[in-house]
Amino acid sequence: MNSLARIRALVAVGIVCLLTGCVAPPQEPIALDSRGLLVENARVGLKFQIGDEASLQMPGADCLLCLAAAAAANGALSDHAKTLDLADLASLESELINTLQSQGVNAVLIDDETEISKLPKFKGAEENSAERDYREFASKNEIDQLLVVNIGHAGILRPYSGYIATAAPSAVVRGAAFLVDSATNTYSWYLPISNFLEADGEWKEAPDYPGLTNAYYQVVEQARDDILGPMSDLQASARPRPVIDETATDETEAQ
């Protein structure tokens, strides 16, 4: 390889590194450590965020004209998506409070309109540091542990590439549920929610779309199970994580 080619290759690698470095890696799931919830007299606040209605999203239809064409082509589907019920997701709010209280946790619902996406970003050195700084929010609401359920999108998703639909629509629930220790601003639990399901069989069944509608309530149920499941048995997830005793390992190996 001559020097010019070598330089070109290095520049290309540099650009790739630079571009990928700009994209923040998604938060990895963190299994629930419920010890913070079970501390005596700890006050646990639930911040529950969900949109007003279900909707159709068409990612990939990026240009204005593409979006207009996609909206025109999916008018009936968009109208139907708005009729999908959010009640099974919204009821999670009271179900979570009841589930926690039934296990002796002092759980309260946070009645604060602040959107968590508007909280300042946080760059902590500790492992599992939260993306946002929740400390002030928690302090304002007198919370020791902050439980957040944030449903970003519930409804139907149809991927596009410009003007062209690239796949059949899927029912979708996206968001995240997490638990933040307000003292350290670290996650004690992080559950990314990204559930997709296509209709079983034909999906083009306007105006009621029974296949897609069933798929929607199935992804909703999956999200409910994913969120409520870990919270329903806090004792099971309160065990201290196994710590590797390097000395013991060394001794074993020496033997």
Added chain:
Amino acid sequence: MKRITVLAGAVATIGLHGCAGTTASLDEPVQVAEVRAPLSVSESTYFVEMPFKDNKVYFFGQPKPKEVAKAGGSILYPGDTAAMFFASILAHSMISSSVQGAEEKARIEEANAILEPYQSSLDKVSAAYLHEYAVAQSARSHDAEIAMYSEGMEYEGFRTTMEPVFIMSRSTDSLAIRAEVKIFSSDEAPDDPVYERTVHLHSEPHAETPTDGSHWLGDGSGTRLLSTVYSLSRDALVYAIRDYQGEFDTEGTRESTIRYRMNGAKIVERGKFINDETCGFIVFESLRDELKRVQSLDGCLQQAAPSVETAPQQEEAL
């Protein structure tokens, strides 16, 4: 009074006959004897017509449903030029439809493979006998007046056609019937049904589902499997009649999320809840307007040992 006496006599005769047992083996081909005239016929009698041309009943395995994916995929097509962009879309469409077709075929073949241990028992099931069983049982249970229809006969009341398929669950814990039922009235145009619906009923699941199929086959004769087939077939007919009579009216009922058990796991479906029945069965109307009876999440489970009371003796129907 006379009618009640006749019915009581018939029930007693059938009951005693059933108790006496039979030496006929279920391994032998089903012999369908001439059907006797119904015990009584009134304007509310439902004459059952057998629409099958080949007297064959179809059985399928339950295909695996699509599963919730934890992340959605997106596709970016190369678009250096418009021609390349559209060519890449076309190529992707052709490849994906071919792959999906092959996957669907494999899914169905895999589902039907579950029926192999039961094939010899299922081969004994005839469409004619399904109907005859329903007629015979109606005399015992009085939940619907059902009689056999012969082609061209003049009738007062209703003519009913039913085209069932049976579906074995993936875990083989239960069997389901999916039947297209039509009811015609003698007061209306003969070819315009006054009722038309798909009735989808699940049997009670077994607590244990050994892989050798012994929970259905028992000693090899398949008594439990056959009795479940016959019971489901009759139940589908009776549910359709009850539905036509307005028992399962859903007007004013809001849709809700129905949670039920299948293959030992929770299944979620949207529909209009109708009622809870005995032994944890839930009845609801699905989004595709099917009348469905399914096992509730905390419903009772059948034990593995065959139940003599629920196994219909073929002689009873004849």
